[in-house]
Amino acid sequence: SGLVILSGANTKTSVEASVPTGDYITYSTTVLVSTSSTTSGTGTGTETSSGSSTGKGKSAKSTGTGSSTSGEETTTSPAVSFLTGGGGKTTSTVTANGTATVNATESSTSTSATPTNTQACNGYTEFCARKYSNITEVCAHNSPFSKSNNAAANQVLSVTTQLNDGIRMLQAQAHFNSTTNNFYLCHTSCSILNAGTLEDYLTTVAAWVQDHPYDVITILVGNADYVDVGNFTTPIENSGLKPYLYEPPKIPMGLDDWPTLSEMILTAKRVVFFLDYQANQTAVPYVLDEFSQMWETPFDPTNQSFPCTVQRPPSLAEADAKDRLYLINHNLNADLSILGESILVPNTVELNVTNANTTEYGSLGLSANQCEQMWGRPPNRLNVDYYNYGNFNGSVFAVAAKHNNVTYNGVCCG
Secondary structure, three states: OOOOOOOOOOOOOHHHOOOOOOOOOOOOOOEEOOOOOOEOOOOOOOOEOOOOEOOOOOOOEEOOOOOEEOOOOEEOOOEEEEEEOOOOOOEEEEEOOOEEEEEOOOOOOOOOOOOOOOOOEOOEHHHOOOEHHHOOEEEEOOOOOOOOOOOOOOOOOOHHHHHHHOOOEEEEEEEEEOOOOEEEEEEOEEEEEEEEEHHHHHHHHHHHHHHOOOOOEEEEEEEOOOOOHHHHHHHHHHHOOHHHEOOOOEEOOOHHHOOEHHHHHHOOOOEEEEEOOOOOOOOOOOOEEOOOOEEEOOOOOOOOOOOOOOOEOOOOOHHHHOOOEEEEEOOOEEEEEEOOEEEEEEOHHHHHHHOOOOOOOOOHHHHHHHHHHHHOOOOOEEEEOOOOOOOOOOHHHHHHHHHOOOOOOOOOOO
C-alpha cells in the first residue's frame, strides 16, 4: 500500500511540537470590497451581484437562458436539475449544458411553487442551500505528500483520487526556491520529501474542478518561507485555477457573510484559496488570509487528547472565535529524526483509531463531538492524515456526514 508503519514509543508531548508562527492580521473594522463577480451571503455590509459570470469548462454559470421566475420576466428551456438555496433569495434552473439562471431578488407576488432540488452540491442535495460556513468537510492534511514508502508522507492516494473520494479541502506546504522562482511542495525540507511544484499540483486540481461543476473546494497553502503573496499569483494563474477563485465582498468574512454553495456554483467561483501567512487581500483578493477568518486547534498533535482549544491565531477572543470558521487538526504524529532533522510524521500505528467514527478515546468521532459541544457548532474542517484508513473505509466521511445531519453512502477509497 506504500504506507510506512512506525514502531517504538513516542515520548514527545504535544506541547513540545514545533508550532508555525508569523504575522497575524487583525482588523479593527470590516473592509468592504467592490466586486461584480461574487455573490455574497446576507451579512451586514455585503453586496449581491446578479450579473452574468462565466468560468472555464463545465462550471455552472449565470446566463440569460434556462428557466427562471422573477419579478421581471419568465423564460423557459429544457432542464435536467434544480439548484436552489440563497437564503430564500435564489432560485435557479440548471440546463443540460450546465448553464443556469439566477433569481437573486425574491418576488413578493410570485405564486410559483418552490422547486425541488435534484442536483447535489458537494455530494448532497441538502448542501446546496447551506452556507459555505455551515458545512463540515474532510481536509487532506499535506495532500500532495503521497509518496510511497516515505515515512514523511501524509497520504497514500493522489490528489485526484482524494477529490473523487469526497475530500473537499486540500492542505499543502509550499517552499519557495528563489533560484528557480518556483514553489516546491516539501515536508519540512525538500531533501526529506519533495512532491513537485505547486503549479503542477494546482494544475491537477484545476482540471478536476473544471470537470466537477457542482463541487466547491477549499485549498489551504502553508507559506513555509513567509514570502510575499505576489509570488503565488504566477502558479495560480498558470495552473488555470484563477477563474474559479472566490473573491469575498468584505474583509474579513464572518460566519454569516459566506454565500451558499449554490450561489458559489452559479457564479462559477467554486474554489476558496487560503494562505496561512503573508496574505494581502487588498493586493491579491483571491488569496484569502486564513487566520483572520478561520482558526485552528493545536498543530501536529502527538498525543490522543486532541484539545479543541484555539491555538492559532494566539490570544483570539472567544467572541471572535465564534464568528469564524474553524479547523480541527486531528492528525496524530510521532517525532522522528530523518537525515539529521527532527520531523513530526504520521503515527500510522494508531490510524484505525485516530480516523475512526466512534467515541473511543483518540478517535475523530469523539473529537468532533467534543468540539461541537464546546463551541455550539460542528467543526468546519476535519484535518486528517491517510483519510482512507479508519475503523472502516470512509469512516472520516461518516464523521463529517453525522455533523452535517446527512447519511454517508459513499464508496471509499481509491
